[in-house]
Every structure is written in structure tokens, then in C-alpha cells.
Amino acid sequence: MSSEPVPSACLDCRARHEGICAVLSPSELRHLARNARHTRHDAGEGLALESGEINGYANVTNGAVKLSRVLRDGRQQLVGLQFAPDLMGRLFRAESPLSAEAASDVELCRFPRGVLEALVASSSNLKQRLLDQSLHDLDEAREWMVTLGRKSAAERVASLLLLVAKRSGRGSADSVAFDMPIGRADMADFLGLTIETVSRQVSKLRHSGVIAVSGHRHVKVLSLRALKDRAG
Known part of the structure; x- marks a missing residue:
């Protein structure tokens, strides 16, 4: 077990204990933290555009994000909510499939696309965590289909x-x-x-x-x- 210190900004972060960062080693976490920036956004502020280029990802550290799709005639459909410690952004895709907007005042821990994708490529633990989260999201989506349909x-x-x-x-x-x-x-x-x-x-x-x-x-x-x- 490594005795290397964890970055101070990560100590009380839910993503460190419950999100993707929970499976990172101290050295991996420090690498991610060195490339991260913390941002705050007011409710209603746009965070990502549907079909917009994906340049990075973010852990939601506080607040809620709403995800939506826009139809050709301009109608908008809310399709999901994200809370801490969810990962915002679609990995390994050039363009965002959804629009993201701050539903409340939101705090994000942002990191460049290449940094996280390189970590995913080198860490079997991170790959497993992302697979587990993806399957959990799929289960929730199916449950929501029941909610809306029945x-x-x-x-x-x-x-x-x-x-x-x-x-x-x-x-x-x-x-x-x-x-x-x-x-x-x-x-x-x-x-x-x-x-x-x-x-x-x-x-x-x-x-x-x-x-x-x-x-x-x-x-x-x-x-x-x-x-x-x-x-x-």
C-alpha cells in the first residue's frame, strides 16, 4: 500500500471516495489533480452543447446538472440529472451527444480529455469502475423507462x-x-x-x-x- 499523500483538494471530495477517483492510486490522483481546474457555475449556465466538440471531462463536486436533447424544431427534452460525484462527459467520443446545463449552482472539477483517457488506458481499476458506473446508468435508464411508460x-x-x-x-x-x-x-x-x-x-x-x-x-x-x- 502506497504511503504517498493524497492532494489536499481531494481529501473531502465525494468523487475521491465514491466516484471514479476512488480507484486511483495516490500518484494517479496527483497527476489528475495537477491537470485539474475547479470551476463554479450559476444555475442556468450552459456547460456543454449537444454536438459540441468534447475537449474535457468533469466530476460534479457540488450541485446538480441537467442533461437534455434538442429536436430539429427546437423542442427540448430533459433526459437526465447528474449529482456529485457523477462524471460529466461522454468518454471516447468526439462530440457531445447531449447538452448540459447547471440546474442549480454547480461546482466542477475539470480535466483535459487526453489526461483522463490516458489514465483509463493504463488503469484496469479505472476501466472496471467506469464499466460498473455505465451498467448502473443503464439500469437506471431502464427503470426510468418503466416510470414513464407504466x-x-x-x-x-x-x-x-x-x-x-x-x-x-x-x-x-x-x-x-x-x-x-x-x-x-x-x-x-x-x-x-x-x-x-x-x-x-x-x-x-x-x-x-x-x-x-x-x-x-x-x-x-x-x-x-x-x-x-x-x-x-
């Missing part, structure tokens, strides 16, 4: 709240709080519902005591068990 409006809204609670919520085993990274319009887009339907379902969850909402987007799940039941 679940009721009430179940869809509960499923989205449960997803965000699991990824960014803080609290106890059965009660967590989080700031919803997207508004009602994006929620409706993501769930294939109208804004009015989303608002109705959120109100029903509030009135039944499953969640509490304060301010514009602060949500407290009063019972995760009840929310899971509502999510079907």
Missing part, C-alpha cells in the same frame, strides 16, 4: 422526488431534506406531464404529510417509506 402521474412525481432525495438529500434514515434542482416546468418535461399535473401531485403529497415544501424549492421528505410507497 406509472401513474402520482407515481412519476413521487419517483422523481425519491430520486433526488437519494442522490442529494441529507437527514436520517426515514426523513431527508434537499433543494429541488429543477422547477415545475422541467419536472413536467422530465416526467412527460403538464405543469398543472405536477403541481397537483406535489400538493397531494404535502396534504397527506409525505413531504413538506418551503421557499421555492426546499423539500423535506417526512417519510421515505411513504414516498417509496407512492412511487410504486
Whole structure:
């Protein structure tokens, strides 16, 4: 086991403990850190353009990123959300298949494309971690197909709240709080519902005591068990 020190900027980073950096050796981590830059972005700021050239990748270290596709007639479809410690960017592809936008205030740890791809080529541990994450993303995408294809409006809204609670919520085993990274319009887009339907379902969850909402987007799940039941 190497006794080489880990870069100080990496010590409390979720990507170091839960993301791709968790499988890097101290020397690999230091190499990545030397080539990394930390950036902050306001909510609504564009982070990547669909069909834009990919020059680098980034670990999400704080906040949430929304991923979308744009149709030829200009219609936009929200297709995913990313949270810490997700890796933003499509490896080994010349152009981005999706647009990325800061859903909330976001912090990223960015590194050049060549640096990460060289690490992937030389590290079997990193290859396995990326494969595991890709399969996990595939499982989540298939689960979301079930949500959109078979679940009721009430179940869809509960499923989205449960997803965000699991990824960014803080609290106890059965009660967590989080700031919803997207508004009602994006929620409706993501769930294939109208804004009015989303608002109705959120109100029903509030009135039944499953969640509490304060301010514009602060949500407290009063019972995760009840929310899971509502999510079907």
C-alpha cells in the first residue's frame, strides 16, 4: 500500500471516495489533480452543447446538472440529472451527444480529455469502475423507462422526488431534506406531464404529510417509506 499523500483538494471530495477517483492510486490522483481546474457555475449556465466538440471531462463536486436533447424544431427534452460525484462527459467520443446545463449552482472539477483517457488506458481499476458506473446508468435508464411508460402521474412525481432525495438529500434514515434542482416546468418535461399535473401531485403529497415544501424549492421528505410507497 502506497504511503504517498493524497492532494489536499481531494481529501473531502465525494468523487475521491465514491466516484471514479476512488480507484486511483495516490500518484494517479496527483497527476489528475495537477491537470485539474475547479470551476463554479450559476444555475442556468450552459456547460456543454449537444454536438459540441468534447475537449474535457468533469466530476460534479457540488450541485446538480441537467442533461437534455434538442429536436430539429427546437423542442427540448430533459433526459437526465447528474449529482456529485457523477462524471460529466461522454468518454471516447468526439462530440457531445447531449447538452448540459447547471440546474442549480454547480461546482466542477475539470480535466483535459487526453489526461483522463490516458489514465483509463493504463488503469484496469479505472476501466472496471467506469464499466460498473455505465451498467448502473443503464439500469437506471431502464427503470426510468418503466416510470414513464407504466406509472401513474402520482407515481412519476413521487419517483422523481425519491430520486433526488437519494442522490442529494441529507437527514436520517426515514426523513431527508434537499433543494429541488429543477422547477415545475422541467419536472413536467422530465416526467412527460403538464405543469398543472405536477403541481397537483406535489400538493397531494404535502396534504397527506409525505413531504413538506418551503421557499421555492426546499423539500423535506417526512417519510421515505411513504414516498417509496407512492412511487410504486
